[in-house]
Amino acid sequence: xxxxxxxDQKFHLGFCPSSSSMDLNDPxxxxxxxxxxxxxxxxxxxxxxxxxxxxxxxxxxxxxxxFCTEPSPxxxxxxxxxxxxxxxxxxxxxDSETEMMKERFAKLLLGEDMSGSGKGVCTAVTIxxxxxxxxxxxxxxxxxxxxxxxxxxxxxxxxMACLLSVxxxxxxxxxxxxxxxxxxxxxxxxSRQRSDIYLNLPALxxxxxxxxxxxxxxHDTEFWYAEKGSMSSNSNSNHSKSxxxxxxxxxxxxxxxxxxxxxPSCGLSEKARKQLKNNREFANQIHKAAMAIxxxxxxxxxxxxxxIDTLPKSGKTSIGDTMYRYMYSADKFxxxxxxxxxxxxxxxxxxxxxxxIEASMYTWRRKACLSHSKSxxxxxxxxxxEGDKGDKNTILAxxxxxxxxxxxxxxxxxxxxxxDTSKIQYNRDVGQAVLESYSRVLEGLAFNVVAWIxxxxxxxxxx
Numbered sequence: 274x275x276x277x278x279x280x281d282q283k284f285h286l287g288f289c290p291s292s293s294s295m296d297l298n299d300p301x302x303x304x305x306x307x308x309x310x311x312x313x314x315x316x317x318x319x320x321x322x323x324x325x326x327x328x329x330x331x332x333x334x335x336x337x338x339x340f341c342t343e344p345s346p347x348x349x350x351x352x353x354x355x356x357x358x359x360x361x362x363x364x365x366x367x368d369s370e371t372e373m374m375k376e377r378f379a380k381l382l383l384g385e386d387m388s389g390s391g392k393g394v395c396t397a398v399t400i401x402x403x404x405x406x407x408x409x410x411x412x413x414x415x416x417x418x419x420x421x422x423x424x425x426x427x428x429x430x431x432x433m434a435c436l437l438s439v440x441x442x443x444x445x446x447x448x449x450x451x452x453x454x455x456x457x458x459x460x461x462x463x464s465r466q467r468s469d470i471y472l473n474l475p476a477l478x479x480x481x482x483x484x485x486x487x488x489x490x491x492h493d494t495e496f497w498y499a500e501k502g503s504m505s506s507n508s509n510s511n512h513s514k515s516x517x518x519x520x521x522x523x524x525x526x527x528x529x530x531x532x533x534x535x536x537p538s539c540g541l542s543e544k545a546r547k548q549l550k551n552n553r554e555f556a557n558q559i560h561k562a563a564m565a566i567x568x569x570x571x572x573x574x575x576x577x578x579x580x581i582d583t584l585p586k587s588g589k590t591s592i593g594d595t596m597y598r599y600m601y602s603a604d605k606f607x608x609x610x611x612x613x614x615x616x617x618x619x620x621x622x623x624x625x626x627x628x629x630i631e632a633s634m635y636t637w638r639r640k641a642c643l644s645h646s647k648s649x650x651x652x653x654x655x656x657x658x659e660g661d662k663g664d665k666n667t668i669l670a671x672x673x674x675x676x677x678x679x680x681x682x683x684x685x686x687x688x689x690x691x692x693d694t695s696k697i698q699y700n701r702d703v704g705q706a707v708l709e710s711y712s713r714v715l716e717g718l719a720f721n722v723v724a725w726i727x728x729x730x731x732x733x734x735x736x
Contacts, residue, residue, distance in 0.1 A: 377435065397706035400436060401697060404707070407432050408714035416532055417498050418491040418725045426485065433481075436707070440470045443704045469573070470704050473566050477711050480559050484718055487552050495545045496729055498532035534729045541733050553726040560719035564685075567712035570705055576635070577699040580692055588633030588640075588669060601665075606672045608679040623684045627677060628691045634673035635692075641666035686720065 384393020385402065393399070411429045415421065421429070444464040451461045465471070541549075589597040599611055617623050641664050681687055689697075700706055 374435070377432075395701055397700050397703045398698065400439065400703060401700075401706040401710040404433070404436055404710040404714060407436070408717070412714075412718055412721075415488075416725075418488070418494065418722070418729065420489045420492050421485065433711075437474065437478075437711070439703060440474055440707055441466070443467050443470055467704055469570075469708065473570070473708050473712075476562070477566065477708070477715060480563055480715050480719075481711075483555065483559055484715065484722065487556055487722055490548065490552065495537065495541050496732070497535050499535050534725075534732045536729075536732045536736055538736070540736055546730075546733070549726050549730055553723055553730075556719050556722040556726065560716055560723060563712045563716035563719055567709060567716055570709045570712065571693050571696055574696040574700050574702070574705055574709075576692070577695045579699065580695045581635075581639075584632055584636050584639065586636070588636040588673070591629045591633040591636065592673075593629075600669060600672045600676070606675070608672070608676040611676060612679055612683060620684060620687065623680060624688050624690070627680055627687065630673050630677045630680070631690050631692050634670050634677065637666040637670035637673065641670060 380387075381396070381399055381403070383389060384395065384399050386393030394402075407429070411421070411425045415425075420426075443466065445467045446462055446464050448460045449463055450458055452458050585591045592600075596611065596615075599614075600606060615626070617626065697706075697709060700709075
């Protein structure tokens with residue numbers, strides 16, 4: 274199969290593909306929170322599928338105390354545990370903390386509309402933005418393998434505890450049998466935390482704690498960083514300024530401000546190399562787990578009507594004639610072989626292709642649904658599980674889905690597609706908003722940690 278360029282395939286979806294990569298750490302870039310998840314950053318130092326302005330939930334504060342609401346009778350409220358050093362010294366500190374929490378609460382209720390005119394976004398989008406912005410505030414300038422500063426770590430724990438506390442009150446009802454004293458059995462209605470939150474939130478909190486522990490483990494390292502292109506070593510007392518080291522320009526020229534890992538001329542000890550490799554493996558597993566949770570939550574979100582309205586009338590129009598012929602005529606469809614034949618030159622090209630494939634996939638599913646006399650778009654999920662395997666549209670949709678999965682596996686740092694960002698923007702489920710945004714920011718942090726470790730190991734191997 275001959276190679277052909279993505280750009281040569283003309284298509285019309287009625288919407289623009291997802292935006293190109295942006296950098297939270299680029300001082301020349303100012304991004305706005307528009308209710309959708311911005312794409313991943315283009316270089317390993319700065320991968321994160323989040324972007325934000327100053328957070329309404331992330332204003333800097335020097336007070337490390339917490340504010341907790343009264344516990345629910347059904348589920349105890351989430352509390353931020355204070356250490357001895359975190360306790361307020363006087364009533365003024367407690368009052369300051371209370372006023373800060375009042376401000377946060379007010380901004381949540383107003384839906385980010387400070388005019389109070391009721392034109393703010395829904396609660397789900399507000400909380401999603403708050404988590405995204407908090408992550409940008411705390412980790413946006415964290416570009417090294419080093420412990421998070423104490424004040425930022427306290428801010429992250431305190432404000433995440435506040436944002437996650439809403440999940441303690443998201444319940445589902447169920448019936449259970451109860452036997453009375455006289456032996457009579459009756460069914461009673463009871464409540465419990467919603468199953469998706471009950472399963473995923475503790476796992477995300479565990480991943481969060483593990484990532485912070487990984488960063489904390491780099492408190493006394495044999496390597497250091499050169500700042501903003503400086504050839505001098507870090508001022509850390511553990512590294513002599515006269516030490517010999519090799520400085521590597523790992524970043525692209527436009528990333529000149531990012532710190533560069535520096536290795537002593539004698540290299541790294543076996544213990545240091547083992548720690549780096551072990552932490553890289555741990556962070557990589559965390560990244561996979563967070564990505565799996567995020568993908569599951571996004572798959573469960575409803576498809577917005579605005580996205581459905583922009584779907585092309587023909588899936589062939591979306592992906593182009595060449596790809597369509599191969600997907601339709603191949604007896605044994607190989608998504609990897611098809612991707613090898615495509616000229617995917619950059620992450621932007623990969624994201625554009627993902628948008629096109631996803632649009633064609635849902636177009637074919639919709640046609641298959643109509644051919645089965647199912648008028649409701651919600652029945653597409655039923656078709657995915659029970660559809661006629663011999664139907665042409667069903668086959669094409671399945672092959673498009675496998676092609677999209679292979680593309681995301683080949684580009685693990687790929688930004689969220691147009692459909693994903695639309696789901697986040699129009700989502701109204703608060704529980705799903707919390708799980709999606711929390712897993713997304715942890716996915717980005719884990720990816721960054723892996724990239725930073727690989728940069729240090731690359732610097733060592735280049736000595």
